[in-house]
Amino acid sequence: MLLRFALACCSLGCLASVSMADNFDRRALADKHAPAGIMGAHLHDKGEWMVEYKYMNMYMEDNQIGENKVSDATALGTATPVGPPGPGITVDGVTTNRGATPTQMTMEMHMAHIMYGASENVTLYTMAMLPSITMDHTRANYTDFTTHNSGFGDTAFGALLRVYSDECQDWIFNLGCSVPTGDIFRETSTPTGSPTAFPYPMRLGSGTFNARPGLTYRRFHDWYSWGAQFQTDLPIGKNYRGYSVGDEFRFNSWTSVLLTDNLSVSLRGEHLWRTEYDGQDPAANGTLISTNVEQFRGGYWYNLGLGAQYLFHGHYFNAEFVPTISQDLNGIQLETDYAFIASWSKSF
Numbered sequence: 001m002l003l004r005f006a007l008a009c010c011s012l013g014c015l016a017s018v019s020m021a022d023n024f025d026r027r028a029l030a031d032k033h034a035p036a037g038i039m040g041a042h043l044h045d046k047g048e049w050m051v052e053y054k055y056m057n058m059y060m061e062d063n064q065i066g067e068n069k070v071s072d073a074t075a076l077g078t079a080t081p082v083g084p085p086g087p088g089i090t091v092d093g094v095t096t097n098r099g100a101t102p103t104q105m106t107m108e109m110h111m112a113h114i115m116y117g118a119s120e121n122v123t124l125y126t127m128a129m130l131p132s133i134t135m136d137h138t139r140a141n142y143t144d145f146t147t148h149n150s151g152f153g154d155t156a157f158g159a160l161l162r163v164y165s166d167e168c169q170d171w172i173f174n175l176g177c178s179v180p181t182g183d184i185f186r187e188t189s190t191p192t193g194s195p196t197a198f199p200y201p202m203r204l205g206s207g208t209f210n211a212r213p214g215l216t217y218r219r220f221h222d223w224y225s226w227g228a229q230f231q232t233d234l235p236i237g238k239n240y241r242g243y244s245v246g247d248e249f250r251f252n253s254w255t256s257v258l259l260t261d262n263l264s265v266s267l268r269g270e271h272l273w274r275t276e277y278d279g280q281d282p283a284a285n286g287t288l289i290s291t292n293v294e295q296f297r298g299g300y301w302y303n304l305g306l307g308a309q310y311l312f313h314g315h316y317f318n319a320e321f322v323p324t325i326s327q328d329l330n331g332i333q334l335e336t337d338y339a340f341i342a343s344w345s346k347s348f
């Protein structure tokens with residue numbers, strides 16, 4: 001590492017050690033992949049496969065209007081138990097939470113990811129997702145209930161195209177999409193006793209075909225690497241329930257530092273924008289609860305990613321802790337606290 005550092009200091013090029021060993025592959029060290037929260041940022045050699053299992057858990061607690069946290073009493077519009085229906089709260093001209101307010105949500109996701117190098121310049125990938133969503137609520141009469149939904153989510157696939165590469169940098173275009181394999185028609189008997197549609201954020205998929213184009217830049221230096229990525233998730237048309245989820249735009253940048261050839265640490269910053277939902281599901285009653293309000297799905301989030309990557313006999317471990325540093329939410333929504341992402345992968 002010290003030698004690398006010394007070489008980097010006296011070199012004008014990005015990779016001083018390239019000339020030291022002809023077969024040296026800088027992209028094979030611990031920082032070969034971007035931090036765990038990033039997808040579509042590396043290519044594979046022709047004929048090479050990669051399998052990955054990725055786990056994510058995101059925690060949300062308490063409501064926020066815009067940038068300000070509010071109490072459950074404020075979210076329900078009453079400090080003393082009434083109803084339901086209670087008075088609810090009016091935000092941006094929309095009255096909601098007359099039935100109940102969400103207080104907490106966890107979204108777990110299991111992901112199975114396969115990549116294949118179809119050629120030197122094209123890597124194909126697919127990813128199956130299994131979300132498991134749990135939401136806690138308080139009614140206007142201050143009794144609590146919990147709803148849960150889990151199963152097969154939407155499936156992503158696409159092609160990563162090498163736009164440009166040289167010995168120390170890559171430009172990669174992600175020609176990605178997702179198909180609506182996640183069920184959006186599931187119902188729950190909690191809390192009403194009769195089957196009711198899950199609110200928007202508890203559904204397993206978007207119900208639409210989504211275009212997910214993205215562009216990534218990566219640059220490798222002797223003892224560190226960095227990258228930047230713009231990634232989108234754009235629903236096309238409306239689903240069979242008459243709405244589409246919001247557009248999503250993410251801009252990430254990160255730096256990974258090699259502690260040894262097999263161990264690196266990373267720091268990442270993520271800007272995330274989501275627009276409100278389009279259309280309306282007739283079964284979503286926004287007056288009863290804020291999670292059914294189409295306008296209250298958008299906002300801006302700034303997330304930090306503190307990660308580590310470890311390469312052990314061909315097994316690649318990638319983990320990241322992702323606290324949300326600031327957020328500006330449309331209407332009233334649950335506040336995101338943090339996420340944890342971990343993955344194991346192997347190439348062969």
Ligand SMILES: [Cu+2]
Nearest residue numbers: 042044050115
């Ligand atoms: Cu891969």
